[in-house]
Structures are given as C-alpha cells and as structure tokens.
Amino acid sequence: DNGLSEADPEVRAIIDMEKQRQFKSLELIASENFTYRAVMEAVGSCLTNKYSEGLPGKRYYGGNEHIDELETLCQRRALDAFHLDGKKWGVNVQPLSGSPANFEVYTAILKPHDRLMGLDLSHGGHLSHGFMTPKRRVSGTSIYFESMSYRLNESTGLVDYDKLEEMADRFKPKLIIAGASAYPRDFDYPRMRKIADSVGAFLMMDMAHISGLVAASVLANPFDYCDIVTTTTHKSLRGPRGGMIFFKKDTVLGVDLETAINNAVFPGLQGGPHNHTIGGLAVCLKYAQSPEFKAYQNQVVSNCRALASRLTELGYKLVSGGSDNHLVLVDLRPLGIDGARVEKILDMASITLNKNSVPVPLDLTPAIFDEIGDKSAVVPGGIRIGSPAMTTRGFTEKEFIAVADYIHEGVLITIDAKRTASGSKLQDFMKFVASPEFSLKDRVSDLQRRVE
Numbered sequence: 001d002n003g004l005s006e007a008d009p010e011v012r013a014i015i016d017m018e019k020q021r022q023f024k025s026l027e028l029i030a031s032e033n034f035t036y037r038a039v040m041e042a043v044g045s046c047l048t049n050k051y052s053e054g055l056p057g058k059r060y061y062g063g064n065e066h067i068d069e070l071e072t073l074c075q076r077r078a079l080d081a082f083h084l085d086g087k088k089w090g091v092n093v094q095p096l097s098g099s100p101a102n103f104e105v106y107t108a109i110l111k112p113h114d115r116l117m118g119l120d121l122s123h124g125g126h127l128s129h130g131f132m133t134p135k136r137r138v139s140g141t142s143i144y145f146e147s148m149s150y151r152l153n154e155s156t157g158l159v160d161y162d163k164l165e166e167m168a169d170r171f172k173p174k175l176i177i178a179g180a181s182a183y184p185r186d187f188d189y190p191r192m193r194k195i196a197d198s199v200g201a202f203l204m205m206d207m208a209h210i211s212g213l214v215a216a217s218v219l220a221n222p223f224d225y226c227d228i229v230t231t232t233t234h235k236s237l238r239g240p241r242g243g244m245i246f247f248k249k250d251t252v253l254g255v256d257l258e259t260a261i262n263n264a265v266f267p268g269l270q271g272g273p274h275n276h277t278i279g280g281l282a283v284c285l286k287y288a289q290s291p292e293f294k295a296y297q298n299q300v301v302s303n304c305r306a307l308a309s310r311l312t313e314l315g316y317k318l319v320s321g322g323s324d325n326h327l328v329l330v331d332l333r334p335l336g337i338d339g340a341r342v343e344k345i346l347d348m349a350s351i352t353l354n355k356n357s358v359p360v361p362l363d364l365t366p367a368i369f370d371e372i373g374d375k376s377a378v379v380p381g382g383i384r385i386g387s388p389a390m391t392t393r394g395f396t397e398k399e400f401i402a403v404a405d406y407i408h409e410g411v412l413i414t415i416d417a418k419r420t421a422s423g424s425k426l427q428d429f430m431k432f433v434a435s436p437e438f439s440l441k442d443r444v445s446d447l448q449r450r451v452e
C-alpha cells in the first residue's frame with residue numbers, strides 16, 4: 001500500500017499548497033485554529049476503519065473492545081475538562097460537527113414545529129439557531145421548528161435581554177438558545193435561566209466558539225445554568241473537527257435528557273461514529289486540562305484585547321465597543337466601505353479573516369438575507385477578527401498590535417481601491433482588483449511581503 005505522494009500526487013500537492021497557505025498567512029478567522037500534531041496523528045489513524053454504531057458496551061457490531069475503551073476515555077476527559085460531576089452530567093462525543101449536534105438536541109427535546117429562540121444571524125447568531133426571514137426559512141432548524149430570533153441592542157451591541165424577555169413572554173418558546181458565532185461579549189446565563197423558567201423553556205448554550213475559554217474558566221460557566229450545552233471541538237478548544245453534547249442527567253420538563261439525546265444522535269440522525277475524530281478529541285481533551293492550555297486561553301483573550309484597543313486607537317468602531325473573548329467585530333460602515341472588499345484586499349496580502357454582518361435594524365435584516373447568493377449578504381458592513389489561531393502560533397500582544405496595523409493598511413488600500421474602481425458593484429470591484437490594471441498592486445504586494 002503506497003503513501004499519498006506515490007498513490008495520489010495530485011491530492012498530495014493540494015495538501016502541500018494548503019499547508020503553505022496556512023503557515024504563510026495571518027490566520028484570523030475566529031472559528032479556526034491549528035490543532036495539535038498528536039490530534040492529527042489520531043485523526044489520521046486506523047480508527048477510521050471501524051464501525052461502532054451504539055454506545056460503549058452496547059454496539060451493533062463486533063470487534064469494538066478498543067473503541068469502547070477509547071470512547072469511554074473521551075467521555076471521561078470531556079467531563080473532566082469542563083469540571084463536571086459525572087453523576088450530574090453526561091456527554092455524547094459522537095456528533096459529527098456543531099450543526100448536527102444542535103439539530104440532534106432539537107430532535108431530542110422538541111416535537112416538529114415546536115418553538116425556539118436563538119440569537120439573530122445578522123446580530124451574531126448561527127444559522128443552526130433557527131434564522132428565518134418573512135420570505136425564507138433558511139436553515140433546517142427554521143424549516144422543522146418555529147423560530148423567532150432575539151437580537152442585540154443596536155446602540156450598545158449587547159444582547160437585549162429585556163426585549164428577549166418580552167418576546168419570550170409572547171412567543172412562549174420551548175427552547176431558548178444562548179451562544180453565537182460573532183458576539184464579542186459573554187452571555188448572562190442567570191438572566192437567560194430566569195427568562196427560560198418564566199415561560200417553561202429549556203435553556204441550551206451552544207459554546208462552539210468559546211469552549212476553550214470555558215474549559216480554562218476564562219469566561220462564565222454555562223453549566224451552572226443550562227440544561228444542555230453543545231459545542232464544536234475545532235475552534236478555541238483546538239481539537240479535531242467534531243461536536244459534543246453535554247446534558248444534565250435528569251428529567252427536565254418531562255424529558256429524560258440522557259436517553260433522548262443519545263437516541264437522537266443514534267439512531268435518530270447519525271449512523272456509525274467517526275472514531276478517528278473521537279480519538280483526536282480524546283487527545284485534545286487531555287491537553288485541555290493542562291496548565292499550558294489555561295495559559296494559552298488567557299493569552300487568546302489578552303491578545304484580542306490588545307487588538308481591540310489598537311483598532312480603537314486607530315479610530316475604528318467596534319461592535320459593543322471592545323471584546324471580552326477571542327473576537328472583535330469591526331463596523332466598517334462609517335468608512336464607506338464593506339467587509340467583502342476589505343476581506344478581498346486582505347486575502348491578497350495573505351491576511352485571512354471574514355466579512356461579517358454588523359447589527360442592522362430589524363426592517364433591513366430580511367432585505368439583506370433574502371438576497372443570499374445575490375448581493376446583500378455578500379457585502380455585510382463589517383469584518384470579524386479572531387485571536388485563537390495566531391495565539392497558537394505564538395503571537396502575543398505585541399504581534400497583535402502589529403496585526404491591527406496591517407489590517408489598517410489593508411483598509412486604507414481598500415478605500416483607495418474603491419475610489420479607483422469604476423462602478424459601484426462588488427463584482428466589478430473584485431474583477432478590477434484582480435486585473436492587470438489594478439494600480440495599487442504594489443501596495444498590496446508590499447503589505448503581503450511584510451506579512452509573510
């Protein structure tokens with residue numbers, strides 16, 4: 001059996017180029033990280049060959065004695081990493097990723113068309129939390145359940161808990177979801193618990209973005225207040241791509257959470273678990289209990305603060321005015337440019353981050369998202385910048401201040417480029433900057449040289 005270089009030089013070459021790209025660029029996408037070499041070894045192992053439908057000790061296939069040991073170890077480490085008492089909390093480590101984990105929870109505790117409330121997509125929430133517009137049901141969550149999103153207060157950039165309470169009182173959801181993809185602050189779990197209790201709803205936290213920070217106790221602990229906590233494993237937690245569902249070992253609102261969630265994962269929505277991922281996750285969760293991991297997570301937050309304060313010094317408007325976690329959200333609208341154009345110019349200079357919507361008034365939100373794939377959703381007004389990946393690469397506050405300065409240079413180039421580009425359409429701009437006539441190429445190349 002040949003190695004990859006001999007068996008498939010084409011795929012080998014693509015992997016090598018991607019590796020180069022990852023190591024040459026400033027990776028600032030808030031949901032990304034560089035996992036450990038040991039995790040990659042486990043993910044690339046023979047564990048991928050084995051079928052093991054079911055749970056440890058209760059499998060539908062033979063030959064699972066080692067897989068049982070692995071999954072049990074992974075479960076134990078997951079509970080330990082989040083400081084949980086195994087008598088009160090259980091965990092399922094089989095979800096294939098974050099979106100499936102969330103849908104498995106909904107399947108477990110809700111009936112089709114039951115009501116739920118998550119943070120609005122345009123205000124930092126995730127699609128799997130049920131975003132919809134008057135014209136479109138965008139995600140499976142909004143197709144199979146009835147969803148009404150809560151939002152931020154647009155002037156403070158913070159979750160509007162008063163409004164959430166008022167809306168929940170009218171909408172009477174069965175589930176309230178905390179958690180976000182682009183929210184630079186922590187959640188007020190005691191307040192959300194109170195709101196959930198006042199309407200008889202479950203409270204779930206999707207801590208995908210911040211699970212590393214939670215494990216290191218850098219942010220508030222959602223387990224003290226929530227019935228269920230879901231997460232991806234590949235963001236701040238720094239593991240392989242995957243998901244986990246933590247549940248109270250209790251009957252809540254008439255549902256035995258352990259049975260319902262385990263059944264929703266398999267046979268409800270999944271077949272055989274990805275044992276190679278579970279192997280990698282077990283390794284990551286061992287790291288997550290080390291003093292080095294705690295120091296890393298503290299550095300992630302300090303770096304993000306340094307980035308936020310430098311950007312503020314440079315005159316940028318940050319959503320919520322700063323950051324308590326691993327990401328900042330920059331509102332570019334006062335500069336007359338948008339996130340898509342800045343993302344493109346920075347990409348050309350090997351700085352990788354993503355365009356992101358900034359909180360827009362309710363009446364504009366449907367217009368933006370009804371145009372998905374057309375125009376508006378592709379030109380949101382801001383950019384999201386995250387610190388986990390470059391902190392893994394050893395960056396400290398000093399380097400993150402330099403990162404802010406590089407981004408600023410890219411923004412200035414974008415402003416000039418937008419002025420020079422003929423026509424106002426995003427597509428024209430993209431074509432123009434990629435064309436030989438793009439006169440600011442030297443400035444972009446100069447920035448790229450310094451970044452790399």
Ligand code: PLP
Nearest residue numbers: 031097098099126180181208232
């Ligand atoms: N939940 C949140 C809060 C996320 O930010 C994301 C992804 O970015 C997900 C869930 C979905 O995870 P996945 O892409 O692994 O399905």
